[in-house]
Amino acid sequence: MTGRAGALAPEYAPFHAGYVWAALGLALFSGFALGAHLASVLGFGFPIRKGFVSFVQTHGHVQLVGWAGLFILGISLHFIPRLAGAPLGRPQWIPRILAAVAGGLILRSIAHPMLPYFSGWARGLLGTLVAVSALSEAVGIAAYLLLLVETMRRARRAGERPALHLVRPFFGMMIAGWAIYAGLNTVLAIRMAASRSTVLDPAWNRFAIEAFINLALLPVAFGFSLRMLPLYLRLPKPDWPVRGTAAAYLAAVVLEMGSPLPFLVTSGSYLPSVWSSLGQAFKGMVVLWFVWNLDLLTRRRPPWTVHRILHPGPDRRPTREGLPDYGEFGRFERSVYSAYLWLVIGAVLDAGGGVSFMAGHEGAISGDAVRHLYLLGFVTHLILGMSVRMIPGFVQKRRVASPALVDATFWLGNAALICRVVPLLLPAWLGLPVPGVAGALGAMFGVSGILGMFAVGCLAVNLWRTVRQKVPPGVGAGR
Ligand code: HEM
Numbered sequence: 001m002t003g004r005a006g007a008l009a010p011e012y013a014p015f016h017a018g019y020v021w022a023a024l025g026l027a028l029f030s031g032f033a034l035g036a037h038l039a040s041v042l043g044f045g046f047p048i049r050k051g052f053v054s055f056v057q058t059h060g061h062v063q064l065v066g067w068a069g070l071f072i073l074g075i076s077l078h079f080i081p082r083l084a085g086a087p088l089g090r091p092q093w094i095p096r097i098l099a100a101v102a103g104g105l106i107l108r109s110i111a112h113p114m115l116p117y118f119s120g121w122a123r124g125l126l127g128t129l130v131a132v133s134a135l136s137e138a139v140g141i142a143a144y145l146l147l148l149v150e151t152m153r154r155a156r157r158a159g160e161r162p163a164l165h166l167v168r169p170f171f172g173m174m175i176a177g178w179a180i181y182a183g184l185n186t187v188l189a190i191r192m193a194a195s196r197s198t199v200l201d202p203a204w205n206r207f208a209i210e211a212f213i214n215l216a217l218l219p220v221a222f223g224f225s226l227r228m229l230p231l232y233l234r235l236p237k238p239d240w241p242v243r244g245t246a247a248a249y250l251a252a253v254v255l256e257m258g259s260p261l262p263f264l265v266t267s268g269s270y271l272p273s274v275w276s277s278l279g280q281a282f283k284g285m286v287v288l289w290f291v292w293n294l295d296l297l298t299r300r301r302p303p304w305t306v307h308r309i310l311h312p313g314p315d316r317r318p319t320r321e322g323l324p325d326y327g328e329f330g331r332f333e334r335s336v337y338s339a340y341l342w343l344v345i346g347a348v349l350d351a352g353g354g355v356s357f358m359a360g361h362e363g364a365i366s367g368d369a370v371r372h373l374y375l376l377g378f379v380t381h382l383i384l385g386m387s388v389r390m391i392p393g394f395v396q397k398r399r400v401a402s403p404a405l406v407d408a409t410f411w412l413g414n415a416a417l418i419c420r421v422v423p424l425l426l427p428a429w430l431g432l433p434v435p436g437v438a439g440a441l442g443a444m445f446g447v448s449g450i451l452g453m454f455a456v457g458c459l460a461v462n463l464w465r466t467v468r469q470k471v472p473p474g475v476g477a478g479r
Contacts, residue, residue, distance in 0.1 A: 012081055013091035015394035017467060019074025020387070022102040024460040026066030030109035032456055034059035036449025039420070043446025051116040053199045058112040061185070064212055065137060066105045067456075068379050071387070072174075072220055073097065073144055078394060080148060080171065083227065084155035084164045093143050100140030107133035116198040127193035134189035141182040145175055163227065166238060169246035170223030173253075177216025184208035207257070213371070214253045214283070217379050219246070222290060224386070229296060232389055233333055234303035234322055240293045249286045255279025256354075277357040284351025288344065296340050328399035329392065330406025335385030338414055342377025346370055349425075369424040376452065377417045384409050384459055392466050401465035405458045412455035419448035 034055055041048060077094055081087050088094070111129035118126060152171070155164055185208055188200040199205075226238045256279030259272040295301055303322075320327055353365040388400045388409075400406060423441035430437070 010085070010087045012087045013077070013094060015078045015391075016074060016094045016098065017391075017395060018095065018098050019070050019077075020391060020463060022098060022105075023067055023070035023074070024456060024463070026062055026070070026102065026105050026109070027456050028453060028460065030105070031059060031062040031067045032449060032453045034109075034113070035063065036453055039449040040446045043423070043442045043444070043448070045442065051113060051198075053202075054116050055113050057200055057205060058109060060209060061112075062105055062109055063375065064181070064209065064217070065101065068217055068375070068383065069178075070098075070101065071383050072216075073101065075224075075390070076148065076171075076220070077144070079224070080164075081151050083161070083167075084151055085161050086151050086155040086158065088147050089150045089154070090147060093147060097140045097144050097147075100136050100143070104133040104136035104140065107136070123196055123198075124193075127196060131186075131189045131193040134186040138182045138186045141178050145178060148175065166242050167223040167226050169243055169250070170219040170226075173219040173246070173250060174216045174223070177212050177214070177219070181208050181212035181216065184211070209371075210257055213374055214257060218287070218374065219249070221379060221382055222246075222249075225294060225296075225382070228386070228390070229294065229336070230304050232324070232386075233296065233336065234305055234324060236295050236301040237304040238293075242293075245286060245290055245293070249283065249290070252279050252283035252286050256283055274358060277354040279354070281351045281354030281358070284347040284349075284354065287347035288351070291340055291344055291347070294340075297337065297344065327403065329389045330400055330403030331410070332385045332389045332400075332406055334410045335381045335406075335413060338410070339378050339381035339385060342373050342381060342417060346373030346377060349373065364428065366421075366424040366428070369421040372417070372420050376420055380452075381413055381417075384413050384455065387459065388462060388466075391463055395467050397466055397469060399466075400462060401469050402462050405462040409455050409458045409462070412451050412458060416448050416451035416455055419444040419451060 038052070038055055038059060040046070041052070077088065077097075107129055111126045111133065115123060115126045115130070148171070152164070152168070155161065160168075184204060185200075188204055188208070192198075192200050226242060229235050230237060256276050259275035259279065292298060305324075317326060319325060323333065349365050349370050353367070353370060356364040388406050392398065392400050423445040426441060427433070427438070
């Protein structure tokens, strides 16, 4: 910022769109593409070859850190300093963090899937490259966390804003989640390289994934939702005990994850699993409590604008019914609604899984289905919906290029999720094998990844066209 206003207003770094392009590129060419391959192998019954588990681990890692993670990194580096009222201390790190994380992910996407197909010195080299990729990501993530912690500390010293105070516990959990995941991923990759293995230790890898989902992805999604959804979707003010809910959520996650630490489970004791199931059930209930209070799906309370709504004058175009926009971002809210619907279903099944374990029915609900309800259902749909609402403004555009593509993203994303999880849940609910159903479910599962790729492809084209569009001054309706 320059000029007279610049003397007073803090200088914030502009949005770095590179994070969005890297997330979309990695999702399309690695994360979702590998997922599509894996799903078609499983769904259409192709033989499972020796590279399968390496592919699964690469898919999981790239989706978590590349697809969801890079979006979070890019948006939080833009949003959190503004929320805190404290600009980033070292804005020159923004592109360097991206280079370290995205560079590591590209290397991982190439080296890890190739590992099982080589032996001898070539395997040693590829394993070393996987370890280097993990180190590169860890360096980028450490720098990101340092920037964020510094900014939040500075905000606290200057008298923390209530807006940040409310959601700080969620961002605190996110910092812990990133640190645990990046640290474990690095140690596991180095151990894999040193032992000439082709996969990361499965138990610790699963633990790291759960830590990232429960401590980083879900909390940051909750934090952003609390701050942004009331504005974008006219929800009530978050005047319920948000920080207490965050504390209850953390307690549940610690119980769920702390009890079955991989070394405890291998000790053969049954008790950690019972504690863990208790934590799992409790976590599911806290998530449901969060969604109830957010009031997005239930709309029980008046919006935060209840005392502010002014009727538009005769010369002012009315906004969309119940929303503050004119439709210039397409029907983005539909993806946000579906995100929360899938979250509710995921949380109910998560809680149900915990309860049924305690009742002696182990594995009654597919953990993979619940994981994808959270990741593909909730996190991905939140990205699909919120990115078209927020990114145009971040890059000084007034509207999204194509509302039709926003609709296409919504339909394709939901179709992908339904195809990905229903085949895992339905057979257990149907009880008996129904003739013809197994084949249809397999085919659904087999195409789920392709549908997901199309959804992300539509988003990528839409954002690309949005960034490149030339908007004449005065056109559109502002944010
Ligand atoms: C339609 C899109 C997707 C498809 C077809 C797909 C497919 C798969 C498949 C087949 C597996 C292996 C399951 C098994 O081992 O039984 C898997 C695992 C996994 N997926 Fe996805 N997935 C998709 C979307 C996502 C998204 C969006 C994320 C994260 C944001 C994600 C994260 C993971 C993780 C963390 C694992 C576990 C990896 C591991 O065990 O190391 N997936 N996925």
